Amino acid sequence: MDAIILQILNGLDKGSAYALIALGLTLIFGTLGVVNFAHGALFMIGAFVAVTLQRVFSLSYDQVDPTKTDFLGNPLVVQIPYIESWFGPEVGHWLMDWSVPLAIIAAIPVMLIVGFVMERGLIKHFYKRPHADQILVTFGLAIVLQELVKYFFGANPIQTGAPDAFAGSMDFGVLLGFDPNVIIYPYWRLVYFGFAALVLGGVFAFLQFTTFGMVVRAGMADRETVGLLGINIDRRFTLMFGLAAAVAGMAGVMYTPILAPNYHMGMDFLVLSFVVVVVGGMGSLPGAVAAGFLLGILQSFASMNEIKSLIPGIDQVIIYLVAILILLTRPRGLLGRAGVMED
Amino acid sequence: MGILEVKNVGKRFGGLQALSDVNLSVQENSVHAIIGPNGAGKSTLLNCFVGKLIPDTGSVMFNGQSVLGLKPHQINQMGISRVFQTPEIFSDLDVMENVMISCFARRDGSFRMHPFETVAHETDIVEQAEKMLTEVNMIDKRHMHASSLSRGDKRRLEMAMCLAQEPKLLLLDEPTAGMARADTNNTIDLLKEIREKRDITMAIIEHDMHVVFSLADRITVLAQGTPLVEDTPENIKGHPKVKEAYLGEAA
Amino acid sequence: MKMLGLSRKDTTFLLIVIALTLFTPILLQPFPEGSGLATFNAGYPDLMQRFAIFGIFAIGFNILFGLTGYLSFGHAAFLGVGSYSVVWMYKLLGYSVVPGILLAVVVSAVFALVIGFISLRRSGIYFSILTLAFAQMSYNLAYSVLTPLTNGETGLQVYTNDPQVLMGENSPTSPHFFGIVMNESSKLNVGGWEFTFNNGYYFTAIVAILVFYLSMRIFRSPFGLMLRAIKTNQTRLNYTGLNSRPYTLAAFVISGMYAGLAGALMASMDPLAGAERMQWTASGEVVLMTILGGAGTLMGPILGAGFIKYFENIFSKINDNMLHQWFAWMPDGIENFLIGVSHFFVGKSWHLTLGLLFMLVVIFLPGGLVEGGQRIARRFRSRKSKDDGSEAQTQPAE
Numbered sequence: 001m002d003a004i005i006l007q008i009l010n011g012l013d014k015g016s017a018y019a020l021i022a023l024g025l026t027l028i029f030g031t032l033g034v035v036n037f038a039h040g041a042l043f044m045i046g047a048f049v050a051v052t053l054q055r056v057f058s059l060s061y062d063q064v065d066p067t068k069t070d071f072l073g074n075p076l077v078v079q080i081p082y083i084e085s086w087f088g089p090e091v092g093h094w095l096m097d098w099s100v101p102l103a104i105i106a107a108i109p110v111m112l113i114v115g116f117v118m119e120r121g122l123i124k125h126f127y128k129r130p131h132a133d134q135i136l137v138t139f140g141l142a143i144v145l146q147e148l149v150k151y152f153f154g155a156n157p158i159q160t161g162a163p164d165a166f167a168g169s170m171d172f173g174v175l176l177g178f179d180p181n182v183i184i185y186p187y188w189r190l191v192y193f194g195f196a197a198l199v200l201g202g203v204f205a206f207l208q209f210t211t212f213g214m215v216v217r218a219g220m221a222d223r224e225t226v227g228l229l230g231i232n233i234d235r236r237f238t239l240m241f242g243l244a245a246a247v248a249g250m251a252g253v254m255y256t257p258i259l260a261p262n263y264h265m266g267m268d269f270l271v272l273s274f275v276v277v278v279v280g281g282m283g284s285l286p287g288a289v290a291a292g293f294l295l296g297i298l299q300s301f302a303s304m305n306e307i308k309s310l311i312p313g314i315d316q317v318i319i320y321l322v323a324i325l326i327l328l329t330r331p332r333g334l335l336g337r338a339g340v341m342e343d
Numbered sequence: 344m345g346i347l348e349v350k351n352v353g354k355r356f357g358g359l360q361a362l363s364d365v366n367l368s369v370q371e372n373s374v375h376a377i378i379g380p381n382g383a384g385k386s387t388l389l390n391c392f393v394g395k396l397i398p399d400t401g402s403v404m405f406n407g408q409s410v411l412g413l414k415p416h417q418i419n420q421m422g423i424s425r426v427f428q429t430p431e432i433f434s435d436l437d438v439m440e441n442v443m444i445s446c447f448a449r450r451d452g453s454f455r456m457h458p459f460e461t462v463a464h465e466t467d468i469v470e471q472a473e474k475m476l477t478e479v480n481m482i483d484k485r486h487m488h489a490s491s492l493s494r495g496d497k498r499r500l501e502m503a504m505c506l507a508q509e510p511k512l513l514l515l516d517e518p519t520a521g522m523a524r525a526d527t528n529n530t531i532d533l534l535k536e537i538r539e540k541r542d543i544t545m546a547i548i549e550h551d552m553h554v555v556f557s558l559a560d561r562i563t564v565l566a567q568g569t570p571l572v573e574d575t576p577e578n579i580k581g582h583p584k585v586k587e588a589y590l591g592e593a594a
Numbered sequence: 595m596k597m598l599g600l601s602r603k604d605t606t607f608l609l610i611v612i613a614l615t616l617f618t619p620i621l622l623q624p625f626p627e628g629s630g631l632a633t634f635n636a637g638y639p640d641l642m643q644r645f646a647i648f649g650i651f652a653i654g655f656n657i658l659f660g661l662t663g664y665l666s667f668g669h670a671a672f673l674g675v676g677s678y679s680v681v682w683m684y685k686l687l688g689y690s691v692v693p694g695i696l697l698a699v700v701v702s703a704v705f706a707l708v709i710g711f712i713s714l715r716r717s718g719i720y721f722s723i724l725t726l727a728f729a730q731m732s733y734n735l736a737y738s739v740l741t742p743l744t745n746g747e748t749g750l751q752v753y754t755n756d757p758q759v760l761m762g763e764n765s766p767t768s769p770h771f772f773g774i775v776m777n778e779s780s781k782l783n784v785g786g787w788e789f790t791f792n793n794g795y796y797f798t799a800i801v802a803i804l805v806f807y808l809s810m811r812i813f814r815s816p817f818g819l820m821l822r823a824i825k826t827n828q829t830r831l832n833y834t835g836l837n838s839r840p841y842t843l844a845a846f847v848i849s850g851m852y853a854g855l856a857g858a859l860m861a862s863m864d865p866l867a868g869a870e871r872m873q874w875t876a877s878g879e880v881v882l883m884t885i886l887g888g889a890g891t892l893m894g895p896i897l898g899a900g901f902i903k904y905f906e907n908i909f910s911k912i913n914d915n916m917l918h919q920w921f922a923w924m925p926d927g928i929e930n931f932l933i934g935v936s937h938f939f940v941g942k943s944w945h946l947t948l949g950l951l952f953m954l955v956v957i958f959l960p961g962g963l964v965e966g967g968q969r970i971a972r973r974f975r976s977r978k979s980k981d982d983g984s985e986a987q988t989q990p991a992e
Contacts, residue, residue, distance in 0.1 A: 035719055125957070131719050132665045136885060137956040139878060143949030151943055271730060271874065278723050313739030320727040320734075327716055327724055393833065419835035431833070435826040436819075444823050445834050447816050453837040456844060458817040459808075461599055465816065504834065 002173060002182045007300045009172065013189040013258060015296020016196030017043075020251035021273040022280065022288035023203065024244030030220040030283035031237045034123055035131050037138040040270025041145040042111065042245045046252025047261035048149055049110055050103035051158050057083055057096045098163045100256055107249045115245030119238050142266065150263035157260035162188040166257075188257050195254050199247060200289055207285070216240055220283060275323040281336020291334055295319050344407075346371045346512060346544050347392070352401035354387055354568075361387045362398065362568040369512070374538065374545045376555045379565035380588060385548045388565070389516055392546075393425050394418045405512065416453050422511035428520050430497040432504065434490035438481060441489055441500055442472040445507035471507065478540070479503045479533065495526045499533065506537065515547045519554050531557050556580070564588060604810060607892070611806060615799045618642055619792070639779055639792035640863065644903050646798035647859045652883040652895030653802075653809045654852020658845045659881070660890035661818060663825035665722045667877050668709070668729030672702040672850045674736065674872030676857025678743065681750045681867045684769070688760040689752075691769050691776070691797075691862040695855065702854020703847055710846035714839060717828075729874055736869035749868035769862050771797055776863055794863050801859065805852060806896070812848070813892055821845050822890075853880075882948070886955050888962030897963050902948070909947055912940040 025039050060079035068076040084092030095102065122141065126134045161167075166187040173183035207213035218225075219233045252261075259265065276295055280287030301307060303315035314321075326333060345368035352365040362384045369375040377385050390396040391403060394415040403410050410418050419425075433441050446468045451457070463469075476482040479499045484492070492500060498518065505513055518534070519527040531554055537543065549555045555562060556576050563573045566588040572579065579585055600608060614621070619642060655669055679701045680694030687693055713724040736744040744750055752758075769776045776794035812818045820841050823831050831838050861867050870876075879902070887898025917936055921929040939947040959966050 122953075122957075132663070132722075133956055133960065135665065135719070135722065136881065137953055139881075140949045140952030140956060143952065144946055147943060147946035147949060148938075151938060151946065267875070271726060274723055275727060278720065282719075313735055316734035316738045317731045320731045323727050324712065324724060327720055328712065331716055331720060414837070415832045416835050416837045419833055425833050427833075431827055431830040433823050433826040433830060436822060440819060440823075444819060444831070444836070447820070448835040451816075453835055454840040456817065458812045458815050458844075458848075459599075460816060461601075461811070461814050462816055462819055463601060463814070464599070468816075504830075508835065 002178045003304065003306075005172075005176070006183045006185075007304060008297055009183070009185050009189075011297030011300035012193045012293070013296075014299060015293035016193050017251055017255055017269065017292075018273055018276045018296050019289045019292025020196055020199060021248050021269055022276040022292050023200065023285060024248045025273055025277050026280070026283055026285060026288040027244045028241060029277070030285070031216060031240045032119075032123065032127060034126060035134045035138070036123070037135050037270065038118070038142040038145065039138075039244070039248055040266035040268070040273065041142045042114065042248040042266070043252040043255075043269055044149060044261070044263070044266030045114060045145065046107050046111060046249030047160075047256050047265065048153060048252075049107045049249065050100050050253045050256045051153065051160055051261055053103040053106055054096070054099040054160055057081065057099050061085075097165075100160060100162060100253065103253045104250055107253045108246050111246040111249030112242040114249075115242035116238065118245070119241040123241065124238075142270070146263050146266060153261075153263065155263060157262040159260045160256040162191075162257035166191055192254050192258065196251070199250060203243070203247060204285070212236060212239075272319060275319055277333075279323050279326045279333055281333025283337065284333065284335045287333055287335030295322065298322065345369045346406060347546065348402075348404040349388075349392075350402045350404075352388070352391060352398045352403065354384075354391065354396060354398045360568055362391070364569055365401070365565075367563055367570065367573070369544060369546050370561070371511075371544055372542055373560040374547065374558050376547045376549055376559035376562045377565055378549060378552075378555055378562060379571075382567075383565040383588075384568040385565055386516065387568075389425075389514060389546075389548055392418075392514060393423065419448075419508070419510075420453055423514060424505035424508055424510035424512070425514045426498075426501055426505055426516060426518055428517045430494070430501040432489050432497055432500050434488075436489055437485070438476065438487050438489055438492070438500060439469075439472055439485040442475050442503055442507050443468050445504045446471045446475075449508045475503050475507045478506070495522070495529060498522075498526075498530060502533065502537070506541075509541075510543070512544045512546065515545060515549075517548055517550060519549070519551055527551065527554065530554075534558055598807065600810065600814070604814065608807060608810060611893075611896070612803050615646070615803055616796075618645065618799070619795065639777075639795050641903065641907050642792065642795045643798050643859075643863050645900050646795065646802040647856050647863075648880070648883060648899040648903055649896045650798075650802050650805055650859065651853055651856035651880050652887070652899045653806055654849040654856070655880045656849075656884050656889060656891075656895040657809060657812060657821075657852070658849035659884055660894070661813075661821035661825060662842050662845050664714070664717065664842060664846070665881070666713075666725040666846070666849075667722050667874055667881070668713075668725030668727075669849065669853050669880055670872050670874065670876035671709070671729040671732040672706055672853035673857035673860070673876065674732065674867070674869060675702050675705050676854035677861040677867035677871055678750055678857075679854070680858045680861035681752065681865060682743075684752045684758070684861075684865055685750075685756040686759065688758045689766055689769050689865070690760065691771050691858075695858045695862065698854045698858035698861075699851050702857070703851045705854075706847045706850025707843070710843050710850070714842050714846060726874055726877075729872060729877060733869055733872040733874070736872060744867070744869060746869075749866055751866050769865055771862075798859050798863070801855070805855065810892060817841070817844070825890075882952050884962075886951065886962055888964030891962070891964045894962050894964045901963065905947070906944055909940050909944040910942070912936075 021039060021043050024042070025036060028034055028036050028039070058081050060081045062077050063080050065076045065078050070076045081092055081096065083095050086092070087095070118141070122137065123134075126137060169184045169186045170190065171180055171183070172185045174180050176183070207217055215233065216236055219237065252265075272295075273292075276291045277288055279295065280289070280291030298318055299315065302318040308315055347367070347369040349365055349367035352362055353360070354362040365384075365388060367375075367377075367388075377388065379385055387396065391398045392405075392410065394410065394413050394417070397411055405418070405421055405423060408421065410421065410423075413421075433444065436444075440462075443462065443465075447455075447465075450468065473482060473485070476485055479502060481496065481499055481503065484496065489497070489500060515534075519530050522530065534545070535558065538545070545558075547555070547558065559576055561573065562576055562579045564571045564579065564582075564585050571584045571588060572582055574582070598605070598608075651669075651673065655666070658669075659665055676698035679698035680691065683694035683697055709725065709728045713721055713728065716724060737746055766773065766775045771793075774793050774797070776797060777792075779792035779794075820831070820836060823836075824838050824841060828838050857867075857871065860871070883898035883902055884895045885898070886894075886901060887896065888894030914933070917933045917940070918929075921932050924932065937943070939950075955962060961968075
């Protein structure tokens with residue numbers, strides 16, 4: 001029992017990331033009819049917004065500290081971050097410590113702009129082109145974005161820590177009446193799950209309760225009819241693209257303490273998120289979320305030693321196996337409508 | 344016994360009974376028209392003949408063999424060809440290649456691995472295709488890209504592709520839909536000509552009464568998924584039930 | 595001039611390809627060693643081998659994608675399988691490449707038959723994702739449970755204690771074809787220019803010419819016609835009494851065999867096989883080559899493969915010193931600016947150029963280089979006919 005709970009918890013954070021990326025993918029597909037292979041790159045850009053903010057906060061200048069000397073007897077040169085000298089050491093330190101959550105605030109405008117530029121500058125011209133062309137051009141874009149990040153940030157993963165307040169783990173088992181040290185779960189992963197739930201809830205509420213969201217949902221169901229009503233659906237769809245980019249970016253920001261950002265993380269997550277979208281059903285929002293969590297949890301179950309010893313290698317392939325089975329038996333996915341993209 | 348025997352066919356989509364109790368017999372070498380108001384189930388019925396849909400009840404026999412559960416290509420190999428409402432052709436290929444594919448399908452069946460033969464060396468296929476194109480007056484357009492043909496020519500090409508297979512039964516799904524009067528008349532003439540030249544049975548789904556009355560030997564009127572009457576064109580013209588069905592649609 | 599069952603035009607075409615392939619080592623070495631422009635030489639044996647090998651890979655991919663329009667994102671898996679097969683034959687039998695290449699083609703065919711049989715039950719993007727899923731599965735398994743077969747991250751290679759039962763006393767100790775050792779070469783001096791004739795290159799080149807000829811025959815065959823028909827209109831094909839499934843499956847298996855052969859040749863040049871060859875970015879590369887050259891055309895994939903491998907080589911070799919040399923004649927400010935900009939695209943950033951190129955081709959030249967060439971040729975022709983005046987408006991293109 002405790003092992004099962006532990007695996008469910010372990011699956012939640014990966015599942016949250018899958019769900020957030022897949023949500024944007026399926027939103028873009030449902031509204032714009034575009035298969036966006038560059039969506040993983042947006043997740044990566046988000047992560048690197050956090051890295052950048054952390055670097056900006058730790059920009060320092062050298063100052064000679066006359067009270068101390070180094071081992072040669074010369075006055076010690078210490079590096080003082082600018083923010084510490086501007087806001088005082090305490091606030092400065094707090095800002096550096098909390099750079100990851102703070103990066104969310106920076107990421108929203110950045111990702112919206114990236115999203116708008118991408119949609120207006122490139123994707124717009126591909127609405128009427130075949131899906132293969134869309135895949136290829138966004139694949140090219142993903143390579144470009146990834147290489148740019150590699151150029152500026154290097155090929156090695158960059159450790160980016162969570163705030164000290166969330167360091168360490170929580171003994172979850174004790175809460176549920178199990179022995180101590182059985183179910184241990186890092187605090188930050190809980191934060192990530194909570195954050196994902198909040199964003200997912202926000203997006204669904206936005207689509208459900210605003211006029212804007214209603215139009216977008218109607219457009220996803222039947223684009224032509226909505227167009228006939230004289231509603232400028234295109235501008236709303238552009239905004240949707242920005243929104244999807246922002247969701248992916250925020251998912252990336254918050255994921256940095258779990259996975260040290262590297263330039264190819266976008267591609268890694270993209271392939272899996274695509275599988276998630278297909279399993280959930282192309283163009284189905286609840287499907288994407290459900291499938292994201294489902295596959296995240298399945299993956300962590302498959303990596304249990306008991307299961308691995310039963311079926312060797314299952315942890316490596318479980319997601320793909322599920323996707324293959326679903327595609328063959330139910331091409332519309334778990335919650336998708338029939339006939340979407342089945343030529 | 345007709346070449347196509349439809350018995351008690353019914354088909355339901357969710358809450359909608361699209362077809363119920365359809366009985367129909369298409370006689371060999373005749374032109375049988377199926378008419379009816381919009382939503383009467385004409386296209387659904389046609390799709391049951393070609394393997395796109397499988398009816399819930401009843402049977403569809405072609406030449407004494409059931410077609411139910413067979414794939415479209417298997418049914419075609421039995422001798423049923425279909426002309427679509429909007430012409431379905433290979434628009435990236437040229438006119439000649441379009442017809443040659445039909446000739447290959449007739450000669451080699453549904454699949455043959457022939458990767459090291461050369462299309463240009465298949466003289467019998469080339470000859471057949473050229474003969475077919477001459478018959479529909481398109482031989483001078485044989486090297487044109489199919490996508491650059493006019494709509495009327497696309498229809499002709501599709502007809503040529505179907506005829507190149509020498510089908511026993513030709514199904515036509517509103518062959519004049521969306522055509523101007525002149526084009527419609529051309530199509531009628533073409534169909535009449537085809538009929539005179541070869542032994543062929545045709546089943547036509549049509550909206551345009553002019554087309555129906557100038558071609559059909561027998562007419563079945565379908566309304567709300569069931570045949571109302573089946574008779575000769577002369578008798579159908581003044582039939583009260585038919586008027587009712589069509590007036591009902593107008594009102 | 596007709597031969598081998600080809601039309602006159604195709605025969606000429608084939609002869610040009612043969613000539614180009616055989617003279618590649620000379621053509622790619624136009625500048626004398628030691629001269630300032632030697633950077634643009636590409637006459638290294640390993641690079642030329644890569645041209646031929648990736649050419650084979652792309653020719654095969656084109657039979658599937660170019661003709662039927664089914665976009666596979668998993669062809670690198672067959673490449674990897676081909677390499678592993680060859681290295682296993684080295685380990686068990688000895689360094690002759692023949693058994694390995696035969697085994698590679700057979701194994702990749704079986705592998706493609708299984709994956710294709712399942713994946714082809716769906717079309718469009720679903721097919722792409724199924725092939726991607728299979729390739730990623732193979733890649734992950736090669737790194738984990740299949741380690742006894744693949745030697746995991748180290749990569750499969752020959753060890754001294756391997757059986758190598760067919761190795762005789764005097765057998766070469768590196769890959770060879772009936773005694774012709776792949777990585778040996780002969781050099782020729784002509785007036786101070788040095789040309790390299792590399793056994794490995796000529797072996798791969800001859801194989802490449804053979805498989806190019808086969809792909810030519812496939813393109814011109816009724817089978818090829820059916821494949822093109824599948825891309826255009828599958829509905830009509832089915833209602834013409836043709837079953838598209840076995841045709842697409844055959845195309846999938848053939849292209850898988852080409853990929854397996856390419857993988858086998860890689861291991862024939864360098865007796866190593868690693869799982870990274872199966873990664874989906876490698877599949878993406880072959881897609882790029884095919885599109886860049888022109889999908890569905892005979893020449894396209896070869897052009898694409900050559901273009902990418904050549905520029906990959908050149909661009910990754912360019913370094914700061916060279917940039918300084920080239921831009922030295924400019925005012926300092928502009929020089930530094932140009933060097934800064936060039937930095938994005940050369941050296942280790944070559945992939946950025948590749949991605950950009952990919953986008954530009956899909957956006958502006960969906961037909962690839964071949965179509966671009968045709969467009970230019972047509973423009974020239976129309977200008978010429980305008981000058982002539984008499985011959986204007988002859989016939990529609992093609």
